[in-house]
Amino acid sequence: MTPVLPEGIAWPADGVPDPAVVGKTSKNLSLYIHVPFCKVRCGYCDFNTYTVGFGEGADISSYHQSVFREIDLAAQVLAPYEHNPVQSVFVGGGTPTMLDAQHLAEVLGYARTKFSFAPNCEVTTEANPDSVDARSLETLAAGGFTRVSFGMQSAVKQVLRTLDRTHDPKRIQRVVKWAQQAGMDTSLDLIYGTPGESLVDWEASLSAALSAGTEHISTYALVIEEGTKMWKDVQRGHLPMPDPDDEAAKYELADLLLSEAGFAWYEISNWARLEPGESSGTTQLTYASVHNLAYWRDDDWWGIGPGAHSHLGNLRWWNRKHPRAWADALGRGESFLSPAQAGEELTAAERSLERFLLQIRTADGLGLSEVDPDLRGRIPALVGQELLTLTGNPNQGDAVLQLTLQGRLLADYVTRELTV
Template sequence: MPPSALPDGDPAPPTGELPASALAALASTDLGMYVHVPFCSVRCGYCDFNTYTLTELGGPGATIGLDSYADAALRELDLAAGVLGSEVPAVSTVFVGGGTPTMLRSNDLVRVLGGIRERFGLAAGAEVTTEANPDSVSAESLAELAAGGFTRVSVGMQSAVPHVLHTLDRTHDPENVARAVAGARAAGLQVSVDLIYGTPGESLADWRTSLETAISLEPDHVSAYALVVEEGTRLAAQVRRGVVPAPEDDDEADKYELADELLSAAGFGWYEVSNWARDEQHRCRHNIAYWAGTNWWGIGPGAHSHVGGVRWWNVKHPSAYAQRLVAGQSPAAARELLDDEQRYDERVLLGTRLVEGLPVGDLRGSGRAAVAGLVADGLVDGVEAVSRGRVVLTRRGRLLADTVVHRLLAA
């Protein structure tokens, strides 16, 4: 089943060059690196990410596979270094996602990180994260990642309940989550666990079990996302045929409230609608940089990048990606130059999702006028709005974040 389609955009130059305006403030802005590893052992029925099984890629004879991926990523890093030039700052955060990054050998992940370090440098205290499937890591591989410079691992737990994992087509053994967390801890890595709620057939008691199990692992960070049925996925086809029920808004709202209640009681504080951390030090700085609209370069097939108001995205198929780089060309499929209206919309959309909120003064007239009504409706914290001049969502507001944004952006 193919991943979701790339957006439309303007042609991207084969050299990958960026307009001078995009590079003007590069030296004074944090730079992050995202590395997309597009491999999975199986495709989960709910997933529309740009991932491929080795069978879909044609097996060992494919143009790019597990053994050659690191070389292709290093070629794109060479391109990035040439495009960004000598004024580029040291990289503040690195996030390796997928797919299943830990399908690659640990030494290949370390080799890609080494390529970033050699070409750009890593800032003091840089955060370096990899996502991990609990079945594809060991105490030894995690120790190798830590020794190679990784500081954080995000474990794809999703659920602690076997029938929920089965519906999601997750193949990992739930007991291996605890082993992965223990191995990461022993290696000195910070640990996040990722959860999904709203799976068809998941009861509120099931969700409580998953939350309590996650909390018992004593991670530094928890992400909890509502299941979204994406068009073109196997899950969407099952819902359409009536094989499984569609997620219900009220059910997902109940589960979000339970997550916030249990995580808060366990000492986790929310800092973004779907993310909780033990303290400010353990928030995911890489994702915060996305939400703040700073610069990042995305390495890998289908990866997206943003530098100085220019956003671009790479070709999706791993073979096409590798072939372009071997030919000395940028793998970018298309790009867009964000205008002032788009930047404003994104600032409101992303800023309101954060615990620090959005300054009321950053809103245009109609948005500022909407704040009082949002406070009256219990969606925005009235004390924060009056005393600190910030739009901060209440728990109910977090459940209806899209509604809040729509009202703030209404003309």
């Protein structure tokens, strides 16, 4: 096999990219596997997902075989980099649990034959509450999955209807219990700011997520993505645009209720349940997602599947978006091409800006040394406006900037002030 990776970047035929182009890699490696199928397309979602299959290798029943092929490719290309054992695997979508649980377990088993895995490797799959049952969750746990992230979105029927969600809100309690009984941790995704959602509705959703007994909660402000059904409804005036003040009030309520319930934020949209002895203000939490942190810490990862993005040192590339084009590139015989669509090589300045944008969002915050010396004069005003805290000693090089609650609400403004 002769991998050619990725188009647009000088990448020799033996599959080993020029170290000068790759630059400094992280020792840590993660894998992302995209599954581009959903039963129903939610009106707000613009993820790369389809409600039909596209033939062999791009159908739900045979998709895992194409994934095996990209795992082969990744293992070969990454071999010279001597990463530490894989620290996290995240199967996302779409709705990965549209695939047979046994096929998902086989994908993981296959990856284990090609990469060495850390003993405590975190293996997450996303799931729609409708697409799992007690048995399929047991199969996933037996296959090595350690964590399930459920798309809950809301506990209020009317809000779920506006979002085109089909599950019964009562099902959340059951799927969390089944996953935990099978030995896995859980996370629940919530969306706030849906047209017609009141503050009382949002409080009910937070309370329901907490009473389900989950270990992790992600809260996302509804984004009206261009081209989606919901975007068209907003354009036509059938639905109102989410109100930023309403969304800010809902974020503040989430922060209050989740911290009162013993959760701590470790990234703007992510909260983990604290274990005894743990405290907030850090990402070092038992239930923080290792995979999320890998993204925010500039680790390396390979994204498998249509449209998936990869990150290796200075290189970024992304796969062909359509499942058929992706599966065809991987082919069936002995030789295959890379499914990459295009890529780019970041300069040192672009890479440090990328790191800045990601790290400022975390509870660990950002070292003062990461801020351009010409812009540091703006920090006292941001601290004065109670958007940032500055701790440590700037003269000893250990000073750290962390967003306050108000700073999290205005993170884009703070980032602009410190980068432009």
